[in-house]
Amino acid sequence: MEATEGRQQQGAYIPHELLKELSKANTRLLIGIPRERGERERRLALTPEAVDMLTEAGHRILFESGAGLGINYSDSHFSEAGAEIVDTPDEVFQADLIIKVLPPLVAEVALMKPRTILFSMVQFSIFSQAAYEAMIQKRIHAISYELMTDRQKTPPILTLLSEIEGMAALTIASSLLSNQQGGKGVLLGGIPGIAPTELVIIGAGTAGTAAARAALGMGALVKVFDNDINKLRLLELSLGQRVFTSNFHPKVLQNAFHSADVVIGAMNYLRSHRRYLIAEELIHTMKKGALIIDLSTNQGGCFETTCYLTPADPEIFEQYGVLHYCRPNISNSVARTASMAFSNILVSMLISLGDSSTFQNILKEDDCFRSGVYMYNGKPVNSYISNHFNILSNNLDIYLTMF
Numbered sequence: 538m539e540a541t542e543g544r545q546q547q548g549a550y551i552p553h554e555l556l557k558e559l560s561k562a563n564t565r566l567l568i569g570i571p572r573e574r575g576e577r578e579r580r581l582a583l584t585p586e587a588v589d590m591l592t593e594a595g596h597r598i599l600f601e602s603g604a605g606l607g608i609n610y611s612d613s614h615f616s617e618a619g620a621e622i623v624d625t626p627d628e629v630f631q632a633d634l635i636i637k638v639l640p641p642l643v644a645e646v647a648l649m650k651p652r653t654i655l656f657s658m659v660q661f662s663i664f665s666q667a668a669y670e671a672m673i674q675k676r677i678h679a680i681s682y683e684l685m686t687d688r689q690k691t692p693p694i695l696t697l698l699s700e701i702e703g704m705a706a707l708t709i710a711s712s713l714l715s716n717q718q719g720g721k722g723v724l725l726g727g728i729p730g731i732a733p734t735e736l737v738i739i740g741a742g743t744a745g746t747a748a749a750r751a752a753l754g755m756g757a758l759v760k761v762f763d764n765d766i767n768k769l770r771l772l773e774l775s776l777g778q779r780v781f782t783s784n785f786h787p788k789v790l791q792n793a794f795h796s797a798d799v800v801i802g803a804m805n806y807l808r809s810h811r812r813y814l815i816a817e818e819l820i821h822t823m824k825k826g827a828l829i830i831d832l833s834t835n836q837g838g839c840f841e842t843t844c845y846l847t848p849a850d851p852e853i854f855e856q857y858g859v860l861h862y863c864r865p866n867i868s869n870s871v872a873r874t875a876s877m878a879f880s881n882i883l884v885s886m887l888i889s890l891g892d893s894s895t896f897q898n899i900l901k902e903d904d905c906f907r908s909g910v911y912m913y914n915g916k917p918v919n920s921y922i923s924n925h926f927n928i929l930s931n932n933l934d935i936y937l938t939m940f
Contacts, residue, residue, distance in 0.1 A: 566596040566891045569632025570620070572604035575639045575663065576848075577864075579607030579872035580879070582636045582656065585618040587880035592619030594888050601629040608873040634890075636883065640664035646671040652914065654678045654896060656883070659911065660835045661925055662865065663848065669926050676915035678896060682879075683807060684919065685909035693905070695807075696743050697878040701868045703747030703803060706830050707755065709862060709870065710736075710799045713828055720860070721826040723798060726755030733758045737793045739815060739839050740803035741768035741782070744832050748801050750776055760793045764813055785813060794819045802831040802839025807921075817841040825858035834865045897937055907933065 568591065570583055581604060583591075588598050600620035602612050612622045623629050630648035635641075637657040641649075646668055649655070655672075659681040672679060682694040707725065714720040714734075727733025734757045738745045741763035752759045753776065760781040763769050769782040783789045794800065794815075800823070806812055820829065820842055831843040838844040842856050843863045852864040868875040886905065893899040900907045911919035913936045923930035 566591075566887065567599070567633045568596060568887065569599045569629040569635045570601065570604055570615075571626055571629045571635065571637060571645065572601045573607070573638055574642060574645075577869060578639055578866070579869045580638045580866070581605055581608050581610075581872075581876045582638050582879045582883060584608070584873075584876050584880045585610055585614040585620075587884045588615055588620050589618035590884050591887060594891060596887070596891055597621070599623050599629045599632050601626060607869075608876045634887075636887075638879070641668055641672070643668045643671055646675060646677070649675055649677065651676050652678065654680070656680050656682070658682050659684070659922060660865070662835055662837075666926050669922075669928075672912055673915045673917070673928075677912055678910070678914060679912035680906065680909040681911050681919075681922070682909065684911060684921075685905050687905050693882050694879065697882070698868055698875060699743035699803075699805075700747045701871060701875055701878060702832050703744035703749075703801075704751045705867050705870050706744075706748050706801050706803075706832060707751040709867065710801070710828055710830060711755075713860060713862060714798070720828070721798075725752075725799070726757050728756070734798045735793075735796050736760070737762070737797040737800045738803060739763075739800065739813075740805065740833075741765065741772045742803060742805050744805075745801070745803035746772050746775055748803060749780060753778065753780065760797075762790060762793070790815075791819060791822065795822050795824075797823060797827060799828045799830070802829070802833055802843070804833050804836075804839045806833065806836040812837070814838070814844060815840045820859055821857045823857070823859050826860070827858075828860045828862065830862045830867075832867065834863045838863070900933070900937060913937075 592598055598620040600615045600622050602622050602624050605615055616622050627648055630645060631650060634654040640657050640659055640663060641655060643665060655677055683692060685694060686692050711725040712718055714723045714725055716722040723734060725734050736752045736757045736759050738748055738761045741761050745761060749759050749761055761772060762783050762785055764785055773780060773782060804813060820840060829840060831839050833839045834843060834846060838846065843861060846863055854861050889903060890899050900910065910933055911922040913933055916936050917923035917928055917930035918933040920930050
């Protein structure tokens with residue numbers, strides 16, 4: 538009893554604030570936030586509010602100067618949140634953990650330390666073979682936002698981005714149909730006495746559902762097509778009102794395209810073994826001045842006219858008198874909202890990572906982390922990613938017991 542009292546007395550002389558700082562130091566992460574160098578990329582994975590929460594939890598943030606300008610935050614906003622502003626990518630990529638939006642460039646991988654933990658998206662249209670192989674050589678631990686799934690097997694970040702892009706597609710469509718942008722001068726939606734705009738959506742997933750909800754709210758006539766009847770049923774239930782739905786029946790699809798003012802492609806091909814593409818002949822039958830918006834260009838496109846466009850191809854072009862909008866990552870048009878969505882999910886994950894003693898432990902404890910890992914210590918561990926680069930992969934469990 539006396540010994541216990543002595544220990545309590547001795548501890549009482551240590552200020553509570555110091556004990557708090559000591560506990561933080563035991564789990565401190567060194568996180569790097571580089572400036573995105575992809576063309577037209579404005580999004581950032583962490584906002585100043587997110588940085589403030591992480592630094593308050595005891596973690597150290599290296600922030601590359603100018604990285605927040607795309608979402609209208611200056612360096613001072615991040616500095617006031619506790620980040621350390623660095624001037625060069627050489628400095629920021631010396632962090633133990635790198636938080637990006639786009640997949641890494643070869644030059645960025647070259648700056649990383651061996652065994653760096655990398656969070657980013659995986660977009661095959663811009664993720665080069667050379668960068669992937671450089672990550673193997675550097676023994677990088679890599680986690681993909683698209684592959685991460687929660688306990689309900691739902692991809693949290695991909696779901697949020699899909700919702701944002703589905704709704705943003707309506708804003709873009711409304712602008713492109715107006716006279717100011719060279720469109721037909723049609724109001725997207727409907728008013729009394731005038732036939733409503735007809736909108737066709739290909740894909741009843743998250744993006745398609747968000748686009749349909751926004752379009753119905755504007756008064757448009759909405760038709761949704763998908764090969765999955767269960768998705769169509771869920772879409773009808775979630776919208777709470779009747780909306781025309783159909784599978785890919787050729788005659789029904791042809792009639793819908795013939796009268797459509799706007800067609801939105803929202804198919805999700807991630808981990809899918811089948812691709813459903815809209816034939817070029819259907820697009821040829823559309824009205825002159827109609828609009829196509831392809832939300833799946835990162836995954837190869839939904840239409841034959843937009844299929845496998847390269848970065849050198851125009852992102853807005855006209856074919857058969859139909860305007861095509863094929864700009865990837867259209868959540869960049871609302872980059873601040875998209876960045877907030879990233880932050881809402883990543884902050885809790887990074888704090889959980891800091892609470893775990895090792896990266897290996899968090900992979901064993903957290904299914905969301907584990908599902909997103911596609912490279913562990915430079916070893917490919919996801920067949921969907923590695924097959925694209927023609928490199929063999931193994932099960933993550935094999936390496937967790939070795940390292």
